[in-house]
Amino acid sequence: MSHPCLHLRLISVLLLCCILFASHVLMITALACRPDQIRALMQFKNEFESNGCNRSDYLNGVQCDNSTGAVTKLQLPSGCFTGVLKTNSSLFGFKHLRYLNISHNNFTSSSLPSEFNSLKRLEVLSLSSNGFIGQVPSSFSNLIHLTHLNLSHNELTGSFPLVKNLTKLSFLDLSYNQFSGTIPFDLLLTMPFLSHLDLKKNSLTGTFEVPNSSSYSRLVYLSLGQNQFEGKILEPISNFINLKHLDVSSLNTSYPIDLSIFSPLKSLLVLHLSRNRLLPASLNSSDIPLSLESLVMPRCDITEFPNILKTLQNLQHLDISSNMIKGKIPEWLWKLPHLSLVNLVNNSFTGFEGSSDVLLNSSVQLLDFAYNSMTGEFPLPPPNIIYLSAWNNSFTGTIPLQVCDRSSLTVLDLSYNKLTGPIPQCLSNLKIVNLRKNSLEGSIPDEFYSGAFTQTLDVGYNQLTGKLPRSLLNCSFLRFLSVDNNMIEDTFPFWLKDLPNLQVFTLRSNRFFGHLSPPDQGPLSFPELRILELSDNNFTGRLSQTFFVNWKASAIKVDEDGRIYMGDYKHAYYVYEDTMDLQYKGLFMEQGKVLTSYNTIDFSGNKLEGQIPESIGLLKALIALNLSNNAFTGHIPLSLANVTELESLDLSRNQLSGTIPRELGSLSFLAYISVAHNNLMGEIPQGPQFSGQAETSFEGNAGLCGLPLQGSCFAPPTQQPEEDDEEEEEVLNWKAVVIGYGPGLLSGLVIAHVIASYRPKWYLKIVGLDKPKEVKPVRFFASLDSRWDSYDNHVERESDT
Numbered sequence: 131m132s133h134p135c136l137h138l139r140l141i142s143v144l145l146l147c148c149i150l151f152a153s154h155v156l157m158i159t160a161l162a163c164r165p166d167q168i169r170a171l172m173q174f175k176n177e178f179e180s181n182g183c184n185r186s187d188y189l190n191g192v193q194c195d196n197s198t199g200a201v202t203k204l205q206l207p208s209g210c211f212t213g214v215l216k217t218n219s220s221l222f223g224f225k226h227l228r229y230l231n232i233s234h235n236n237f238t239s240s241s242l243p244s245e246f247n248s249l250k251r252l253e254v255l256s257l258s259s260n261g262f263i264g265q266v267p268s269s270f271s272n273l274i275h276l277t278h279l280n281l282s283h284n285e286l287t288g289s290f291p292l293v294k295n296l297t298k299l300s301f302l303d304l305s306y307n308q309f310s311g312t313i314p315f316d317l318l319l320t321m322p323f324l325s326h327l328d329l330k331k332n333s334l335t336g337t338f339e340v341p342n343s344s345s346y347s348r349l350v351y352l353s354l355g356q357n358q359f360e361g362k363i364l365e366p367i368s369n370f371i372n373l374k375h376l377d378v379s380s381l382n383t384s385y386p387i388d389l390s391i392f393s394p395l396k397s398l399l400v401l402h403l404s405r406n407r408l409l410p411a412s413l414n415s416s417d418i419p420l421s422l423e424s425l426v427m428p429r430c431d432i433t434e435f436p437n438i439l440k441t442l443q444n445l446q447h448l449d450i451s452s453n454m455i456k457g458k459i460p461e462w463l464w465k466l467p468h469l470s471l472v473n474l475v476n477n478s479f480t481g482f483e484g485s486s487d488v489l490l491n492s493s494v495q496l497l498d499f500a501y502n503s504m505t506g507e508f509p510l511p512p513p514n515i516i517y518l519s520a521w522n523n524s525f526t527g528t529i530p531l532q533v534c535d536r537s538s539l540t541v542l543d544l545s546y547n548k549l550t551g552p553i554p555q556c557l558s559n560l561k562i563v564n565l566r567k568n569s570l571e572g573s574i575p576d577e578f579y580s581g582a583f584t585q586t587l588d589v590g591y592n593q594l595t596g597k598l599p600r601s602l603l604n605c606s607f608l609r610f611l612s613v614d615n616n617m618i619e620d621t622f623p624f625w626l627k628d629l630p631n632l633q634v635f636t637l638r639s640n641r642f643f644g645h646l647s648p649p650d651q652g653p654l655s656f657p658e659l660r661i662l663e664l665s666d667n668n669f670t671g672r673l674s675q676t677f678f679v680n681w682k683a684s685a686i687k688v689d690e691d692g693r694i695y696m697g698d699y700k701h702a703y704y705v706y707e708d709t710m711d712l713q714y715k716g717l718f719m720e721q722g723k724v725l726t727s728y729n730t731i732d733f734s735g736n737k738l739e740g741q742i743p744e745s746i747g748l749l750k751a752l753i754a755l756n757l758s759n760n761a762f763t764g765h766i767p768l769s770l771a772n773v774t775e776l777e778s779l780d781l782s783r784n785q786l787s788g789t790i791p792r793e794l795g796s797l798s799f800l801a802y803i804s805v806a807h808n809n810l811m812g813e814i815p816q817g818p819q820f821s822g823q824a825e826t827s828f829e830g831n832a833g834l835c836g837l838p839l840q841g842s843c844f845a846p847p848t849q850q851p852e853e854d855d856e857e858e859e860e861v862l863n864w865k866a867v868v869i870g871y872g873p874g875l876l877s878g879l880v881i882a883h884v885i886a887s888y889r890p891k892w893y894l895k896i897v898g899l900d901k902p903k904e905v906k907p908v909r910f911f912a913s914l915d916s917r918w919d920s921y922d923n924h925v926e927r928e929s930d931t
């Protein structure tokens with residue numbers, strides 16, 4: 131935060147003094163703050179590791195009283211400090227502090243020192259997202275001037291903090307902790323100014339009993355979701371007549387919730403009801419606050435389209451995803467005058483009531499009806515549409531040309547439908563185009579103009595013919611290009627090398643032909659390329675020895691922290707993540723999300739010949755290499771031993787000769803190897819990487835011997851070791867997913883493409899179908915209640931398996 135008045139006052143003396151001080155920022159602070167305070171500030175900084183911020187960033191957040199020179203405000207930049215907050219910290223010497231915000235730092239495993247009570251003048255205290263553990267000391271009750279207390283997103287335990295005597299408190303945020311026990315209502319009664327109370331995601335129990343009192347009339351924000359309350363939790367809420375925002379998600383009530391209970395809340399704007407059972411009749415007709423702008427009710431077991439929505443003329447955001455609603459989407463929905471975001475994902479809708487232009491008068495801008503059972507022609511898109519997703523339905527007919535007139539359209543996902551006809555000639559305008567798995571025909575339109583916005587283009591699994599459009603070269607933002615499983619007949623697009631951002635490129639199963647090495651026999655140059663899938667085409671010829679030397683992105687190892695999903699596209703209202711079919715360690719995963727650390731090469735099923743280039747050894751970040759089913763000759767390159775991240779190596783069905791280099795035994799992540807059907811000879815190197823493989827990985831090489839093949843080179847056969855399949859989980863154990871939310875959290879319609887998994891159990895859990903063997907695409911979409919419905923769920927699911 132900057133403090134304009136302070137700066138203004140000092141600007142005139144700035145020139146005079148700058149000779150005396152090393153840094154301007156220090157000087158500004160020094161003038162306002164007493165030297166002993168500056169020393170104490172530096173001492174405080176020295177108590178921690180502060181690599182995340184420099185001195186000036188730190189001091190920028192400091193304000194001192196301009197008459198006494200004492201520190202009155204400290205706003206620590208986020209990510210500044212790491213370490214334990216000790217009871218003797220210099221922090222507790224700043225007795226004049228009125229505003230202290232040390233949120234978003236890392237005090238992991240510190241408990242909250244009771245010494246906070248020495249900061250008696252504090253009005254604002256924000257300690258959120260810091261990893262604090264343990265109980266809140268009772269001495270916090272001494273901070274009687276507090277108006278704002280934020281302890282959210284820590285690991286605090288114990289009963290509801292006894293923040294007695296905080297009579298001035300207006301904001302109290304205890305959300306995302308592990309507080310347990312009941313809510314002490316008499317305590318809250320002593321806070322007549324309380325307007326914002328957030329208790330979401332704790333382990334609070336008991337009922338929600340509010341004594342009759344007008345004290346709650348100031349409450350405008352109340353979040354109780356995701357606790358373990360019992361009994362009549364909701365009735366008292368009708369006392370809070372000035373509420374604007376109410377979150378009662380996941381309440382686990384023993385009876386279905388009657389929406390009429392909210393009718394006294396005449397000012398309510400936002401209502402979160404996710405994961406509750408709702409009384410069906412009350413969804414049809416009840417007295418629900420007409421003021422509502424945002425209604426969030428995914429996973430509420432709703433089976434009929436809620437008729438009450440008809441009365442909500444102010445409604446802007448609607449999320450009824452992941453329910454069991456059947457039939458057609460009523461025509462009246464589109465007449466709500468302010469509707470802008472509608473999430474209908476994962477229901478059993480069969481189509482739209484009304485004619486194909488039913489959406490033309492709608493104000494909706496973000497519309498997702500993916501994962502339903504819609505048939506028939508695709509409706510004409512709403513005029514102001516930004517995000518349109520309908521993936522996984524059964525729409526037939528052609529893609530309406532009107533998508534081309536929608537100048538605000540940014541994301542179009544019609545994948546996994548039965549659409550026919552040509553691809554419209556307007557892809558340049560869109561950032562994300564996903565038309566995968568339809569029956570589209572013709573060629574990819576050659577009309578990408580210079581400055582085209584396209585970042586992701588997936589037209590895989592259609593019946594496209596012709597050549598790759600040369601105008602793709604105009605798409606300098608393009609990072610994900612998938613044309614796999616079509617009938618495109620072309621030579622390798624060396625010309626695409628000028629695309630500065632291309633990361634993923636798959637041509638799998640087409641009719642590409644000719645050489646892969648550039649005409650000058652030099653390296654193939656795609657600066658950012660991480661995934662290149664060329665399998666099942668008709669490529670021929672040799673690869674030059676320098677083929678891989680310019681693959682810069684694949685040559686750099688991504689450290690653990692840098693592993694994020696590739697191509698996630700965040701907007702205030704939605705998140706889109708690129709997904710692709712992953713073939714890895716002999717497994718197939720449809721529509722998996724791709725980590726930036728996922729570097730793979732698949733040239734299998736072509737007619738490549740000659741030696742495997744030694745330059746492959748430069749690709750330090752490569753985790754999967756598949757060169758099988760070609761006509762490679764010569765030896766297995768020794769340099770493969772330098773590809774230390776390699777987890778999956780398939781060189782089967784070639785004409786490789788010589789021995790398997792012993793050095794490959796040092797590839798500690800290698801979990802899948804196949805060199806079957808070559809002309810290899812000698813002893814299979816011993817060691818866990820090799821002996822743990824199936825016998826079939828080595829078969830068809832007349833000269834190979836040793837484990838795991840039957841019979842050893844020198845000694846009688848021994849027991850085959852157990853396969854270590856722990857490793858197998860590794861790549862698919864995609865780390866914590868932050869698909870939750872963009873900046874506009876509250877209104878964040880999050881539609882993220884997800885993780886399919888080859889693990890049947892998982893699949894069952896997500897989609898609830900009973901055909902576990904078939905690996906269908908599974909993508910998540912979350913909802914207005916994004917944190918809960920995507921992030922938390924996801925984590926929950928991951929840890930379930």
Ligand SMILES: *[C@@H]1O[C@H](CO)[C@@H](O)[C@H](O)[C@H]1NC(C)=O
Nearest residue numbers: 133135136139194195196197
């Ligand atoms: C500093 O003090 C003067 C008078 O003492 C006052 O007018 C001014 O607003 C103060 N500035 C700040 C930033 O507190």
Ligand SMILES: *[C@@H]1O[C@H](CO)[C@@H](O)[C@H](O)[C@H]1NC(C)=O
Nearest residue numbers: 153182183184185186187188
């Ligand atoms: C401190 O970091 C900020 C950005 O975080 C940068 O603008 C500033 O130049 C840095 N100052 C010094 C002295 O390194």
Ligand SMILES: *[C@@H]1O[C@H](CO)[C@@H](O)[C@H](O)[C@H]1NC(C)=O
Nearest residue numbers: 206207208231233234254256
């Ligand atoms: C506290 O600081 C964080 C950044 O570290 C900021 O996001 C937040 O808005 C601040 N809160 C208050 C009450 O100043």
Ligand SMILES: *[C@@H]1O[C@H](CO)[C@@H](O)[C@H](O)[C@H]1NC(C)=O
Nearest residue numbers: 173174177216217218219220
């Ligand atoms: C706090 O106490 C520890 C010992 O527990 C000591 O090492 C440290 O120097 C003290 N810090 C201050 C600021 O006094």
Ligand SMILES: *[C@@H]1O[C@H](CO)[C@@H](O)[C@H](O)[C@H]1NC(C)=O
Nearest residue numbers: 212213214235236237238261
């Ligand atoms: C916080 O610090 C601890 C050690 O001090 C470290 O293990 C942990 O990874 C850090 N967490 C974050 C989110 O940086």
Ligand SMILES: *[C@@H]1O[C@H](CO)[C@@H](O)[C@H](O)[C@H]1NC(C)=O
Nearest residue numbers: 233258259280282301303326
């Ligand atoms: C408390 O902090 C969290 C995380 O920094 C933030 O999301 C939340 O809005 C804050 N609460 C209040 C009431 O400011």
Ligand SMILES: *[C@@H]1O[C@H](CO)[C@@H](O)[C@H](O)[C@H]1NC(C)=O
Nearest residue numbers: 268269270271272273294295
């Ligand atoms: C709270 O206030 C009461 C009376 O105002 C006082 O007796 C009591 O000591 C205070 N409690 C704390 C913990 O400060």
Ligand SMILES: *[C@@H]1O[C@H](CO)[C@@H](O)[C@H](O)[C@H]1NC(C)=O
Nearest residue numbers: 338339340341342343366369
């Ligand atoms: C609150 O007042 C109503 C009538 O005004 C009464 O029926 C109810 O029992 C009272 N509740 C409590 C908890 O005192």
Ligand SMILES: *[C@@H]1O[C@H](CO)[C@@H](O)[C@H](O)[C@H]1NC(C)=O
Nearest residue numbers: 357358359360381382383384
């Ligand atoms: C929901 O309530 C039932 C009993 O009413 C209890 O058995 C169950 O554990 C609760 N579920 C959660 C998630 O709290």
Ligand SMILES: *[C@@H]1O[C@H](CO)[C@@H](O)[C@H](O)[C@H]1NC(C)=O
Nearest residue numbers: 410411412413414415434437
């Ligand atoms: C809701 O209203 C429709 C008619 O508008 C009716 O067919 C349906 O049975 C009603 N559902 C419930 C649960 O009352």
Ligand SMILES: *[C@@H]1O[C@H](CO)[C@@H](O)[C@H](O)[C@H]1NC(C)=O
Nearest residue numbers: 640641642643644667668669
């Ligand atoms: C591959 O190319 C050869 C000759 O160049 C041709 O005979 C063959 O039909 C092609 N195969 C495919 C699948 O296109």
Ligand SMILES: *[C@@H]1O[C@H](CO)[C@@H](O)[C@H](O)[C@H]1NC(C)=O
Nearest residue numbers: 744747767768769770771772
């Ligand atoms: C492996 O890499 C090292 C240095 O990175 C290099 O000196 C060595 O020659 C490489 N080995 C092979 C076989 O390419």
